[in-house]
Amino acid sequence: MSRNLDINVEHLTRVEGHGNIVVNMREGVLEKAQLEIVEAPRYFEAMLKGRSFHEAAIITSRICGICSLGHQITSLKATEQALGLEVSEQTVLLRKLLIHGATLQSNILHAYFLAAPDFLGEGSVFPLVGTHPEVVVRALRMKRLANDIGDVVSGRAVHPITPVPGGFTRIPTRKELLELKRRLVEDMVPDFAATVDTMEALAGAIPDFTRETEFISLRSEDEYGLYDGQICSTDTGCVPDTEYMAMTNEHVVGHSTSKHCKVSRSSYMVGALARWNNSHDKLCDVALDAAKRLGLAPDCHNPYMNTIAQVVEAGHCALDAVAIIDKLLDDGLKDEQPNQEPTRFGTGVGATEVPRGILYHEYTYDRQGRVAAANCIIPTGQNLANIDDDMKKLVPEIVGETKEEITLKLEMLVRAYDPCISCSVHLLDVDFIE
Amino acid sequence: MADKPLRTDKPRVAIFDFTGCEGCELNQLNFEDQLLDILAHVDIVEWREAMDGHADEYDIAFVEGCLSTPDCIKRIHDIRRRTKVLVALGACAVTGGVNAVKNTRPIEDVREEVYGDDKYLFPTLPALPVSSVVKVDYNVRGCPMTQIEFLRLFTALVMGKDFVEPDQSVCVECKLRENECVFEKGMICLGPVTRAGCNAHCTTVGQYCTGCRGLVSEPNIKGMEEILVQHGLSVDEAWKRLELYNANQLEGVQR
Numbered sequence: 030m031s032r033n034l035d036i037n038v039e040h041l042t043r044v045e046g047h048g049n050i051v052v053n054m055r056e057g058v059l060e061k062a063q064l065e066i067v068e069a070p071r072y073f074e075a076m077l078k079g080r081s082f083h084e085a086a087i088i089t090s091r092i093c094g095i096c097s098l099g100h101q102i103t104s105l106k107a108t109e110q111a112l113g114l115e116v117s118e119q120t121v122l123l124r125k126l127l128i129h130g131a132t133l134q135s136n137i138l139h140a141y142f143l144a145a146p147d148f149l150g151e152g153s154v155f156p157l158v159g160t161h162p163e164v165v166v167r168a169l170r171m172k173r174l175a176n177d178i179g180d181v182v183s184g185r186a187v188h189p190i191t192p193v194p195g196g197f198t199r200i201p202t203r204k205e206l207l208e209l210k211r212r213l214v215e216d217m218v219p220d221f222a223a224t225v226d227t228m229e230a231l232a233g234a235i236p237d238f239t240r241e242t243e244f245i246s247l248r249s250e251d252e253y254g255l256y257d258g259q260i261c262s263t264d265t266g267c268v269p270d271t272e273y274m275a276m277t278n279e280h281v282v283g284h285s286t287s288k289h290c291k292v293s294r295s296s297y298m299v300g301a302l303a304r305w306n307n308s309h310d311k312l313c314d315v316a317l318d319a320a321k322r323l324g325l326a327p328d329c330h331n332p333y334m335n336t337i338a339q340v341v342e343a344g345h346c347a348l349d350a351v352a353i354i355d356k357l358l359d360d361g362l363k364d365e366q367p368n369q370e371p372t373r374f375g376t377g378v379g380a381t382e383v384p385r386g387i388l389y390h391e392y393t394y395d396r397q398g399r400v401a402a403a404n405c406i407i408p409t410g411q412n413l414a415n416i417d418d419d420m421k422k423l424v425p426e427i428v429g430e431t432k433e434e435i436t437l438k439l440e441m442l443v444r445a446y447d448p449c450i451s452c453s454v455h456l457l458d459v460d461f462i463e
Numbered sequence: 464m465a466d467k468p469l470r471t472d473k474p475r476v477a478i479f480d481f482t483g484c485e486g487c488e489l490n491q492l493n494f495e496d497q498l499l500d501i502l503a504h505v506d507i508v509e510w511r512e513a514m515d516g517h518a519d520e521y522d523i524a525f526v527e528g529c530l531s532t533p534d535c536i537k538r539i540h541d542i543r544r545r546t547k548v549l550v551a552l553g554a555c556a557v558t559g560g561v562n563a564v565k566n567t568r569p570i571e572d573v574r575e576e577v578y579g580d581d582k583y584l585f586p587t588l589p590a591l592p593v594s595s596v597v598k599v600d601y602n603v604r605g606c607p608m609t610q611i612e613f614l615r616l617f618t619a620l621v622m623g624k625d626f627v628e629p630d631q632s633v634c635v636e637c638k639l640r641e642n643e644c645v646f647e648k649g650m651i652c653l654g655p656v657t658r659a660g661c662n663a664h665c666t667t668v669g670q671y672c673t674g675c676r677g678l679v680s681e682p683n684i685k686g687m688e689e690i691l692v693q694h695g696l697s698v699d700e701a702w703k704r705l706e707l708y709n710a711n712q713l714e715g716v717q718r
Contacts, residue, residue, distance in 0.1 A: 042515045072573050072587075076564040080703065087673060088707075091561045094486015094607055138492065153514030158502060166499075173495035184668040186493065187486045187607045191668050198669030 032057055032428055036436050040067075042152075044143070044448050050439050051284075052424055062420035064413060064443055066285035073405075082108050082194055082371070082398045089390065089405065090188050096449055097188045098131040098179060099383030100390070100405075102256075105194055107390040110377025112398065114195045114368050119357065123182055123197060125256045126353045127189070128381070129346040130178025132255065133217075134186065135384035136301070136339035136346075137175060139447045140228065141168035144336045147441050148231040164227055171220050174212050178350065181205045196367030203362055210354045217347045218315075225319045228340050232323050235337070236438055239330045240422045242415055243293050244303035245276060247382045253304075253311040253345055255382040261307045263328070264293040270380035273389045277406050282414075289414040290406070296414035299386025300446065301338035302329060316345035332419055333445045339384070371398055385409055385449050409448045416446055474522035474621060477509035478552075479542055481528030481535050482562055482590065486607040487553035488527055497614065504621045523548045523620060527608075529555040529562045530591045543597040548620065551593045552613075554606035554708055558677045561606070562590035563710035592711060601626055606675035606708065609661045629660040630680050633672050637663035645671050651694050653704065656682035674708045684716055 034054035041048050053061040076088050086104040090097040102124050109116060141164070142154045151157060158165050179186030181201050191198045248267060249258035259267035260276045268276065279288040291297065309320070309327050320326075320341045325334055376393040386408030393402040419442055427435055480488060488510075494501060508518035524546035530536055543549055554560035565573050566589040593599050601620075603613045619626040633654035637644075645652035645666050653674035654666060666672055684705070691701035698718065706713055 040511060042511050072562075072565040076561055076707075081700065084704075084707065088561060091484050091486075091606065094484040094489045097484070097486060142492065152516055153510075155502065155507060155514060158499065169495040169498060172493070176493055176495070184665070184670070185607075187490050190665050190670045193670070 034424075034428065034432065034435070036432065036439065038436060038440060041440060041443060044444060048443070048448065050420075050436075050443060052420065052435075052439065054424065054428070057428070059421060059424055062424050063284055063417045064420070064448075066287045066413070077400045077403050080400050082112060082394060082400070083369075085392060085400055085403075086192070086194070092405070092407075093449055094187050095135065096383055096385065096388075098127055098183065098186070099381055099388055101189050101192055102128065103379040103381040103383070103388050103390045104392075105192060106257075106379030106381065107377045107392050108194050108379075108394075110379065111373075111375050111392050111394050112194070112377070113372035113375075114370075116196055116368065117363075117365055119200075119360070119363055119365060120196045121256065122353055122357050123201075124192065126350055126357075127179060127182050127192070128255050128383075129350040129353070130175050130182070130186070132384050133343050133346045133350075134172055134175035134179070135447075136343045137168060137171045137224075139384075140224075140336055140340050140343075141165075141172075143447070144441075144444055145231060147437065147444065148234045167220050167223055170216060171224070174209075174217055177212075178209060181209060193367050193369070195369045196365055198367065200362055200364055203358060206354050206358060206362075210351055213347055213351050213354075221315070221319075221344045221347055224340060224343070225322055228337065229322055232337065235331075235333045236441065237331070238333060238419075238423055238426070238442075240332070240419055241330050242418070243297035244306045245292065245297050245299055245411070246303040246307045246387055247380060248307045249311070253308050253313075253342075253349070255304075257380070258382075260380065260387070262292060262297070263303075263306055270389075271378055273378060273380060273391075273406065277389070277411060279406060279410070285413060287407075287410045287413060290411040291414055296418045297411065298332065298415045298446075299408045299411045300335055301342050301384070302332065302335040303386060304342065304382060305329065305338040312341070312345045313348050315348055316341050319344050332415070332442060335445045335447065339447070374398065376402075383408060385447055386411060407449070409446070412446050412448065416443060416448075474505050475508045475518065475520070476505045476523045476525070477518055477521040477542075477546065478507070478525045479509075479527065479538075480511070481526065481539070481556070481593075482531040483528030483553065483555035483560065485527065487556075487603075490607045490610055490613070491525075494610070494614075501617065519545060521546050523550065525550045525552045526556050526593055527552045529559045530593060530596055531562060531588055533588065536588075536596055539593060539597050548600045549593075549597065550601045550603060550616065551599045552603050553608040554604065554675050554677065555590075556593045557602045557604050558708060559590045559592045559711040560675075560708060563708075564706060566590055566714070567706055567710050590711075595711075602628060604628075604658060604676040605661055606673075609664075609676070611662065612660050629658060631659045632679050633657045633659050633661065633663050633666070633676070635659055636661070637666050637672075639663075640667055642666055646690070646694055651691055651696060651704065653687070655690065656684065656687045656705075674705065676708075678709055678712050684713065688718075 036052040038050040047067050049065040086101045089104045090101040176186040184190030244263040247254040247258035248261035261267040277290045282289045323337045325337050374394045374396050378391045389406040391404040395401045551557045616626045636659045650671045652671040654672040657674045658676045658679050
């Protein structure tokens with residue numbers, strides 16, 4: 030079909046941060062299809078340079094409010110490795126519990142508040158308060174409980190307070206954890222079942238689009254790998270997290286203040302769908318049942334299904350959170366102080382699966398324990414090239430539809446990645462030259 | 464107080480983000496227990512992070528983030544023209560927040576360090592608080608914004624009542640919560656010069672006060688520096704900690 034098409038969605042709504050979708054087609058030939066990143070840079074390296082190791086995680090969590098827990102945990106892991114700080118098993122369990130809470134919160138927020146309105150023909154979740162009140166109340170109840178995990182365990186869900194290098198400044202009480210467990214079992218489990226019903230009713234509206242690509246995520250042989258594991262590619266297999274530079278290959282492109290990444294192909298995808306493709310065998314039965322009902326099968330190459338993978342994963346996070354609380358209580362809570370006596374000053378890498386995909390932090394500390402060099406590679410930055418490649422395949426396939434329909438499908442595509450543009454731009458990637 | 468009275472029917476609310484992490488906006492979506500009540504009292508007419516659509520006029524504009532590019536300056540003047548009340552939301556909007564740390568170094572050095580030869584591609588200004596460019600009617604402080612303070616201000620606005628910011632130090636609230644002094648635990652703390660209103664939340668959960676709510680109106684900075692040095696920090700390190708959230712306020716203060 031010979032067609033001229035110009036789409037310019039400026040400051041796409043219902044995503045974190047500022048991005049524009051730009052598509053130009055001339056007489057049926059696609060000239061441009063890309064997501065432009067126009068977020069204002071924030072110069073985080075200027076904030077980190079020379080800062081004490083006590084402050085590194087406080088500062089890097091401010092890269093993004095939505096991903097603050099993920100940045101904080103990843104930053105702490107990198108700092109601890111660089112300074113040779115051992116952490117206890119209790120610290121690791123509490124951090125895993127926090128990651129489950131943050132992943133639940135983020136996935137529920139995205140599925141109900143940011144993505145679902147598209148499937149119901151609405152511009153936001155607010156009209157649904159009148160038309161589907163029970164769904165909105167359920168979503169809010171799930172989000173509240175997920176945030177309460179953060180509030181109880183880390184002092185505050187947005188920009189957590191108590192996780193510090195070497196441990197926690199405050200250990201939650203037995204009573205607090207028992208109450209979280211009670212609400213997870215009594216409220217979250219039935220709410221998750223109802224969520225699967227709701228999403229099943231909407232799943233028919235997910236666009237049918239497939240583009241084979243590479244998926245990269247952490248994978249652990251012990252569990253559904255979120256806190257740690259090896260870097261795993263659907264193309265090339267697993268490598269240790271210290272190989273992260275080779276598994277990202279950041280490079281600058283003209284239309285984005287955020288850098289792009291590639292490994293085996295021109296682009297790759299990270300996030301819930303990548304975790305599904307690499308680690309679905311490690312999910313609990315409730316999550317696997319949900320996947321079956323929602324039409325998510327292994328080696329899924331439809332990026333719109335990322336939202337479904339997020340929902341599936343939320344079920345796993347809820348049930349595994351209960352298992353972690355049981356383990357913490359069975360082992361007996363210990364009132365530990367954080368271990369903050371460095372045994373060396375060097376370089377450390379942290380890799381964590383955060384809601385939008387694999388996140389890397391790397392720091393080098395001088396002998397006073399001050400940041401000498403820092404590097405963060407952000408999930409959304411890793412996905413940008415994949416989004417562009419998706420758009421280049423999608424637009425010619427749907428070029429017969431109206432401009433409004435094409436625009437909506439492009440917006441839904443970008444939203445499906447749940448992009449976090451503040452994160453992607455506020456990356457730090459500089460060796461300080463003294 | 465604002466110059467113009469609020470409309471008597473439901474106030475039209477708009478929410479905007481500038482340079483920041485959007486954590487304060489997320490904190491608004493995190494009012495799960497209050498969100499439906501909030502929506503019953505106001506009409507949200509513009510909020511890019513949560514909804515489609517634009518509005519020409521509003522009664523209350525909540526502004527998150529600092530101003531750091533020429534485009535920010537243009538947008539904030541436009542928002543000020545369209546709104547009756549303007550609220551600065553969170554540390555970035557109120558003081559410049561952590562972004563302002565970059566202001567402590569020559570801006571050309573900072574740009575070159577990040578973008579190298581491409582530094583002129585991305586226009587930048589010092590990270591400025593909203594009040595340095597337009598009139599701000601109210602502040603909600605904190606990083607992220609203090610939720611209890613937001614609800615106090617929000618209630619006052621929809622009821623047409625005035626809202627007064629606290630101006631005592633975090634130490635006052637910390638003492639009222641009967642916490643052991645953070646300095647007694649062998650740590651450092653910025654509570655003595657930091658504006659209260661957070662109910663000393665961080666110190667209550669075992670962390671030191673990082674100063675995210677900004678300084679009290681007449682802070683004794685020299686005294687604070689002395690206490691920090693007495694507790695083991697170098698003068699340089701003491702100032703780094705003080706400047707994390709207060710680089711703009713401390714500009715020009717004698718070390």
